Each structure stands twice: as structure tokens, then as C-alpha cells.
Amino acid sequence: VIRQRTVWAALRSKFSFLNSKPEDFVPSVKEVLKWTCSLPLQRHLGVGFESNSAFQILLTIEHKESASETQSLVEYVPEVFSKGKRHRGGITMDVNQTTVATAIQKVSLEKFEVLYPYPPAKPGAASELAEVRCVHAPVFVAGRYCKFSRKLSQTPWLVDGERKTPTSVQELICTPLLKTMLASGVKFSSSGREDVDVRMLGKGRPFCLEVTDPHHAVVSKQDMAEIQQRINESSSDVSVRDLQIVTKSATELLKEGETSKKKCYRALVHIPAGLEDLPLDVLTNQQDLCIQQQTPLRVLHRRTLMCRERIVHSMRVKEVDSTHFDLYLTTQAGTYIKEFVHGDFGRTLPNVGSLLNAEADILELDVEAVELDWPPSLGN
Numbered sequence: 001v002i003r004q005r006t007v008w009a010a011l012r013s014k015f016s017f018l019n020s021k022p023e024d025f026v027p028s029v030k031e032v033l034k035w036t037c038s039l040p041l042q043r044h045l046g047v048g049f050e051s052n053s054a055f056q057i058l059l060t061i062e063h064k065e066s067a068s069e070t071q072s073l074v075e076y077v078p079e080v081f082s083k084g085k086r087h088r089g090g091i092t093m094d095v096n097q098t099t100v101a102t103a104i105q106k107v108s109l110e111k112f113e114v115l116y117p118y119p120p121a122k123p124g125a126a127s128e129l130a131e132v133r134c135v136h137a138p139v140f141v142a143g144r145y146c147k148f149s150r151k152l153s154q155t156p157w158l159v160d161g162e163r164k165t166p167t168s169v170q171e172l173i174c175t176p177l178l179k180t181m182l183a184s185g186v187k188f189s190s191s192g193r194e195d196v197d198v199r200m201l202g203k204g205r206p207f208c209l210e211v212t213d214p215h216h217a218v219v220s221k222q223d224m225a226e227i228q229q230r231i232n233e234s235s236s237d238v239s240v241r242d243l244q245i246v247t248k249s250a251t252e253l254l255k256e257g258e259t260s261k262k263k264c265y266r267a268l269v270h271i272p273a274g275l276e277d278l279p280l281d282v283l284t285n286q287q288d289l290c291i292q293q294q295t296p297l298r299v300l301h302r303r304t305l306m307c308r309e310r311i312v313h314s315m316r317v318k319e320v321d322s323t324h325f326d327l328y329l330t331t332q333a334g335t336y337i338k339e340f341v342h343g344d345f346g347r348t349l350p351n352v353g354s355l356l357n358a359e360a361d362i363l364e365l366d367v368e369a370v371e372l373d374w375p376p377s378l379g380n
Contacts, residue, residue, distance in 0.1 A: 001100050002069055003120050004029045009109055010118040033061075054217065060131035065123055070095055072115045077103045139211045139219070141177065142246045142254075142375035143228070144204030145169060145190075149237040150197040150364075155188065157196070165196065172238045174209065176230040180223065182215035191254055191261065191372050192333060195365075202264075202369045204241060208251045219245060225380065242378045253374045262313060262371040265337050267327045268364035269352060274323050282355050283315045283327065294347035296339045310335040324363070327352065338362050 008026060012018045018025065038049040041057065074081050074093060080103040081093040107115070147154075147169055156171065157164040170188040178186060190207040194200050219227075221244070228243040271278065289312040295303050312335065316328040329337065336348065341362040343351035353360035 001097065001104060002073065002116060005104055005109075005112060006116045006118050006120050009113045009116075012109070013113075013118075054137040056135050056137075058131075058133045058135060059129060060133070061127050062130045063123065063127040064125055067095065069116075070100055073100065073103050073107070076111075076115060077106050080106065135213050136215070136217045138248070139181070139183075139214050139217055140246050140248055140251055141209040141211060141224075141243065142207065142251070143173075143240045143243040144206055144375070145173060145200065145238055145240045146202070146204040147194065147198075147200040147238055150199060152237050153196045154190070154193045167235075169238055172235050173207070173231055173240060176227055176234060177209065177211065180216065180227050181211055181219065183211045184213040186211050189251075189254065191370055191374075192263070194367050195338075197365070199366045201366050204239075205367070205370050206254055206372050206374050208246070208254050210251075228380070241380055242375055244375055244378060246375060250375075254372075261333045262330055263333060263335070263367060264369035264371070265327075265329045265331070266364075266366045266368055267329065267337060267341055267362050268320070269325055269327050269341055270361045270363050271323055271325070271356070271358055272361075273358055275319060275325060276322070278356055278358060280317045280319075280325065280356070283317055283352065286312065286315055286355075288313055289315075289350070291335075291340060291351070292349055293336055293339060294344070296336050296344050296347065298338075308334065312340065328368075337365055 005023070008023055011026065034051070037059070042049050074095065078093070081095055081099050104112070151165065152167070152169060153165045154169045156168050174186045174188060177183075187210040188207065189210075190205055192205065194205070224243050224245065228240055231243075232239045291310055291312060293308045293310055295305050295308075311332040313330040313332070318326040318328070320326060327341070329340075331337070331340075336344075338344075339348040339351070341352045341360055343349070343353050343360075351360070
């Protein structure tokens with residue numbers, strides 16, 4: 001990086017038209033080396049070269065004299081390299097490609113020519129190829145999952161290093177996929193999440209997997225169908241549908257749905273005093289009810305304390321027996337349903353209990369629909 005800027009300074013002195021050009025006007029040494037290596041690699045591997053290919057061969061080249069060349073830069077802008085950790089020998093310096101590149105940008109071209117005159121000294125030793133590594137760009141897989149268990153977390157649930165559930169939705173979905181695609185890892189994300197004791201029904205919850213460095217990256221629709229079948233046969237607690245490869249840009253739709261989507265629920269509500277003479281139509285008559293929700297006590301240890309305004313779009317009641325009824329709700333994304341039912345000691349207002357003027361509690365909760373039209377339905 002230092003020698004590259006030395007050459008740029010010399011070229012600018014010789015060719016005045018370069019004074020108005022940015023430094024990246026001249027291809028970098030790294031790019032030139034890439035072009036130089038690409039032709040023999042094409043011949044050896046029998047494949048074409050594309051600079052933006054998803055498959056990359058990474059070469060790590062080291063030069064023993066590089067450390068001494070950076071000394072002038074370290075002395076001129078030490079704050080860039082300082083880690084701030086003092087010891088008996090002084091302050092620890094972090095000299096790497098990133099810090100060197102940052103430091104260079106802080107030095108004017110005129111000062112740089114003083115620190116590193118042109119031409120640079122001839123290297124006393126050749127560079128060495130330290131490592132060759134092959135990697136593949138992430139592959140993105142999308143789908144919808146249903147969860148039928150009330151004892152299954154969405155992601156691995158650990159408290160003080162101890163597992164609270166044997167497995168999770170994430171692991172049940174990702175394990176067969178990793179085995180097929182021979183990937184180094186996977187990142188799981190979804191359009192919201194449900195509690196451990198909440199089922200996810202209907203067409204399921206949209207999710208996305210970022211599969212990192214897959215060795216088997218070309219996956220056909222038939223392969224996806226077989227992976228989906230293996231996931232569904234591996235457990236009765238989880239099923240997936242519409243499993244498919246998507247582009248990275250398409251995954252943005254999953255994030256957009258976090259705030260714009262509606263969700264439909266079924267809650268089993270318990271009224272200890274009984275349903276007799278209870279004005280249940282007060283609930284069904286509500287349309288686009290605005291509620292204020294303080295951060296629930298049960299999540300206060302991991303969520304910011306604040307008041308959130310949410311909309312309950314509609315409610316429908318179906319009596320079960322003398323003290324229970326099913327409450328079907330359509331709400332704005334991010335509504336805490338459990339707290340809307342029992343009130344959370346007055347932290348959610350209004351709530352089912354306050355609307356009915358009776359004590360109310362929730363015994364079961366199911367998510368019946370996440371109204372986000374993504375990923376595209378495959379009919380499977």
C-alpha cells in the first residue's frame with residue numbers, strides 16, 4: 001500500500017493531468033496482481049475469470065520487510081496505530097493493512113513524498129505466498145416455518161451457558177441444510193419471533209438463512225425440495241414450506257415487513273369471575289384500537305424501557321365454556337398480545353381486562369398468520 005502511493009506520487013509529478021484525478025484512477029497493485037494471476041489460473045482450472053464471481057481464490061502474500069517500511073508512518077501518525085494499552089515497553093501498536101491504509105489517508109501527498117521518496121528502495125527479499133484459500137459468497141435461502149410445540153424456542157436458548165431447551169426451530173431447519181450445502185455456518189433471521197410457549201400456525205413465519213461459504217453452492221429446485229422434505233421428516237415440532245434460493249437484495253423485504261405487516265392471533269382467555277353478563281361485544285365492536293404498551297416486565301431485562309403505541313385492528317370472540325373464550329385478533333406488528341390480555345399490572349392500556357371491567361388472563365397463544373407476502377409461494 002505504501003509503495004503504491006509512492007508510485008502514484010511520482011506519476012502525478014510527471015503527468016500534470018493526474019493532479020485532478022483521484023488516487024484510484026490508476027489501478028492498484030492488488031488489482032494488477034489479480035489480473036496477472038487470473039490468466040494462468042484460467043488455463044490451469046479450465047474456467048473463465050470474472051472479477052465479481054461468487055467463487056473466489058484468496059491469496060495471502062507476505063513480505064518480511066514491510067514492517068520496517070511502515071515505521072515512518074507509525075511515527076508520523078501514531079494515533080492511528082495506538083491500541084491505547086500501556087505496558088512497560090510503552091503503548092501497543094496495531095500495524096496491519098487497515099491501519100496503514102487509514103494512516104496514509106491522513107498524510108498529505110506532499111508530506112508523503114518526504115517520508116517515502118521515489119523511487120523506493122529495492123526490496124532485499126522476495127514476497128512469499130503464505131496462504132491460499134477458496135471461499136464462496138453467501139447463498140441466501142428463504143422459506144416459511146410453522147412451530148407446533150409449546151416447548152421449543154426459535155433460536156438456541158442458553159442461560160449462563162446452560163441450554164434451556166434441547167433444540168430450536170433454527171437448528172431443526174439449519175442442520176439438514178448445512179449437511180447438504182457443506183457450509184461453514186449459517187445466520188438465521190425471521191419476520192419477528194414467537195415465545196417458547198407460543199405456536200406458529202397457518203402458512204408459517206417468513207425466514208431467511210444466510211449460508212456462509214457453501215462448498216455445494218449450486219442447489220437446484222429439486223435439491224431444495226429434498227432438503228425441505230428432510231426437515232419436515234426430522235421432527236413433528238417444525239415444518240417448512242416454500243424453501244427456495246433468493247437474492248441478497250430480496251432479503252430486504254423481510255426487514256421491511258418487520259414494521260409494516262399485520263399479524264393474526266388466537267388467545268385462550270380465562271375470566272375467573274365467569275362470562276355470564278360479561279359484555280363481550282365491547283371487544284368485537286373495537287376497530288383500530290390504539291393501545292399504549294410500556295416495555296413488558298418479562299422482557300425488561302433485554303429491552304429498552306419505553307412506551308410503544310400499537311394498533312389492535314380487530315377482535316372476534318368465541319366462547320369455550322363458562323370461564324373461557326377464544327379471542328381472535330389482528331394487530332400491528334410488535335404488539336405484545338399477552339400483555340394486552342392481562343394488562344401487565346397496568347403497563348398496557350387499554351387491555352382486555354380493563355375493556356371488560358374484569359380480571360383476565362391468557363392461557364394459550366397461537367400466531368395464526370403473518371401477513372407478509374414473502375417469499376413467493378411455491379405451492380408446497
